[in-house]
Amino acid sequence: MSGSDPRHLSCEEVLLSLQSYLDGETGAGNARQMVGHLDLCPDCDHERQIYADIKRALMSCRASIDPDVKAGLLAYGQRLARGEI
């Protein structure tokens, strides 16, 4: 895709902002421009899909808290809240 139109982003610009866009760390205006480009550019959209999959896979690594550990910390917090510690 061409980046000659100032309202449109070049592929280079899209790839530079792609991760921030997926993290929700770009402004609304930039996000709209990203969507506009990605809708029309299969190569950049392929990259978006790969990075979205990587992010999803990483998020699924999120360790769940052992219920006993959480219960222990909650009990500690509640004792603090009651002024018992």
Place this chain on the structure above:
Amino acid sequence: MPMVLLMTPATDTTAAFEQYVLPELDLLYRTARSLTHADADAQDLVQETLLRAYRAIDRFDGRYPRAWLLTIMRNANINRARKRQPDLLADPDLTFERWAQTANNDGPEDLVVGATFDATVEAAFDALPEKFREVVELVDLNGLSYQEAADMLDVPVGTVMSRLHRARKRIRDHIAEVGLDALGGDH
């Protein structure tokens, strides 16, 4: 009645602590786990954070409790680190390169066979240099914003962005090395 005068602030403190602090236990533990890399140390750090938060809750204005708690945890962790001998870590870049070299020696087919996309991502994540892995943990695993991660690590937000993006690029490159990038999202 002195009893009432004593009970009122305690009740307010209790209510504020239960309202602002206790709902964030999961976030606090996950973040502590990322910072300490050990369950026992993470529990200690969360307890220290809870204690400091309780002592400071009277001065907390109720805005941005997450940011407030993460700042307390960061400071508690800095104190904790100062009390300890710094760990002698192997050069993380060399660690990653060694892993990448081994992976290449195995051949792409060997790596792909029996491996899912998610497992490949997780293996590449595990092999990241420490400084890269910690930002990925804070943002992707723990759900912190760039600014929250920057505050936690006491680095500029641009540093978080740079490390995070380079970390994911390494993972993405490994995905390409083993031929999983052609799958798009269908796996």
